[in-house]
Amino acid sequence: MSISNRRSFIKKITAASAATLIIPQLYAENKKRLKPLTDFNLNDSSEDFWETVKVQFHFDDGLYYFNNGSLGPSPISVQGATNSYRATLDAFPSRYMWGAWQEEKEKVRKNIANLFSVDKEEIAITHNTTEGMNLIAKSMDLQPEDEVILSNHDHTSAYIPWEVWQETKGVNLVRPKLPLLPKSVAEIVAIYENAITSKTKVINICHMVNTNGMIIPVKEISEMAHKKGVLVAVDGAQTAGMFSINLKDLGCDFYTASAHKWLFAPKGIAVFYAKKESQHYLKPLMVAKGHKDNSIRRLENYNTRNLPEYLGLGDAVAFHNSIGGKKITERSYALKTYFRSKVNKNPKFKLKTPENDVLSCAIQTLEVVGQPVSKIKKRLFEDYGIDTRPMSSYGLNGVRISFGLYITKKDIDYLVNALETIAS
Known part of the structure; x- marks a missing residue:
């Protein structure tokens, strides 16, 4: 998506306009509510599997949502079930x-x-x-x-x-x-x-x-x-x-x-x-x-x-x-490890989260050295459609990045490329 298109996207969000969410027809026969998908291959740990998980969530076009630590989305099946109960x-x-x-x-x-x-x-x-x-x-x-x-x-x-x-x-x-x-x-x-x-x-x-x-x-x-x-x-x-x-x-x-x-x-x-x-x-x-x-x-x-x-x-x-707690745990740590491997050798970045898996998981806070976090947060969103949470207290001066289930390694590549561009 071009920068001009992204800015149109930002303007659309600011104006609070939203397209109607169309729930796919995942209904079981003679049932009035959506059910979670049950055909996940639990032996598959490929990115294709996690792309399948990603499409269970609906986001505004062009939005890269790395702000799950503030509020998480519900998958389409949960939205459908809740609306049916209502x-x-x-x-x-x-x-x-x-x-x-x-x-x-x-x-x-x-x-x-x-x-x-x-x-x-x-x-x-x-x-x-x-x-x-x-x-x-x-x-x-x-x-x-x-x-x-x-x-x-x-x-x-x-x-x-x-x-x-x-x-x-x-x-x-x-x-x-x-x-x-x-x-x-x-x-x-x-x-x-x-x-x-x-x-x-x-x-x-x-x-x-x-x-x-x-x-x-x-x-x-x-x-x-x-x-x-x-x-x-x-x-x-x-x-x-x-x-x-x-x-x-x-x-x-x-x-x-x-x-x-x-x-x-x-x-x-x-x-x-x-x-x-x-x-x-x-x-x-x-x-x-x-x-x-x-x-x-x-x-x-x-x-x-x-x-x-x-x-x-x-x-x-x-x-x-349906995905499994063990698989979710492994994925949470895998995304953390992948992200850190992409940024930890760049002198323009400073990680503000402990590396040890006992002491951190799928939330990481990153400072772009020499730049105020308010500027980084704004540019990530306005230029790239990336939503993060700025953290300025405790001397952090970093964006808090959350890796929800719907985040893929491609999404992390996109985030890191955006951060590198901004840092340079």
């Missing part, structure tokens, strides 16, 4: 809102639990990561001078709930600083351990920091913290769906994650995990009839809610499973 609901609202979909809702809960290797009685379906953070922070019965540890890289939606619900009570928020490029897991664990005192009650961890994609070692920190009687809450917004996660193995007490990023679910739906031994700490943010329910469902007691998105989450999990 049509069914609107055709008989009272029936489907309160009762007719009870078994389907519980199936979604069970499938989410299986995805994260936990019991379905440890899973609530909420709206987003922010809600989960508020639920945890408001529930804790903390006293003045108690302490909660949050690193300097925690997302605003992770630390603001603690500021509002606990710091105003006199609880102290301890904010240790994490290095941008840690050398080992042990280095990070030591930072959290050194911040613990006799007054520490909770450690809040961002599983993957949104600034530069650094992975925080949840399992090792949980093991350390529990030996000292400290609870561990995890913001998993940037990791759920990117690579396989066994929450039982991680050992944390609470884990909250929006499903509309790396699980590609409908927008405004989320997963909340609380291990059985720690559920007694939690109190619902909202109460209604059924508030005396002792199960984890008390945390999602909204009465009326957006059930098409709830059920669409089930289709997103089915799409994920």
Whole structure:
């Protein structure tokens, strides 16, 4: 696409005009909703396979979407299923809102639990990561001078709930600083351990920091913290769906994650995990009839809610499973490795994300040396149709690049060529 055509494309987006999305006819016979494709050849790891995955997503013409860390797209099958649920609901609202979909809702809960290797009685379906953070922070019965540890890289939606619900009570928020490029897991664990005192009650961890994609070692920190009687809450917004996660193995007490990023679910739906031994700490943010329910469902007691998105989450999990968690994990790391191999020897680039696979995955932050990130972000989008997220805090001055499932190595070649042109 020429630069002039790209600028026309940008103008079209700015004007908020969008072509009508035409869903392909993937319906099974006599079914009223789309189903995820089930004919993936799991033994095929070629780029042809991932090109097949790419066409399951619809993007505006000319858009190269490297901003999954902000918000992920839903594949066409999930869009179709969700729209079908919405049509069914609107055709008989009272029936489907309160009762007719009870078994389907519980199936979604069970499938989410299986995805994260936990019991379905440890899973609530909420709206987003922010809600989960508020639920945890408001529930804790903390006293003045108690302490909660949050690193300097925690997302605003992770630390603001603690500021509002606990710091105003006199609880102290301890904010240790994490290095941008840690050398080992042990280095990070030591930072959290050194911040613990006799007054520490909770450690809040961002599983993957949104600034530069650094992975925080949840399992090792949980093991350390529990030996000292400290609870561990995890913001998993940037990791759920990117690579396989066994929450039982991680050992944390609470884990909250929006499903509309790396699980590609409908927008405004989320997963909340609380291990059985720690559920007694939690109190619902909202109460209604059924508030005396002792199960984890008390945390999602909204009465009326957006059930098409709830059920669409089930289709997103089915799409994920049709490819397979292992294959998705391998692909996430393969794209990271391929990208780094293309840029790591260029003196005009500086990677701001740890290289070790234990410490990073499919989010990488790159600085074009000597140029402000705002300029790089603007030129990538206006001249090449590439959407990224600029990161200027912590001295990063880099674009955050996300490698969703729909990204191919050809897309990465295009991105790197654009960056090289801009850098020169």
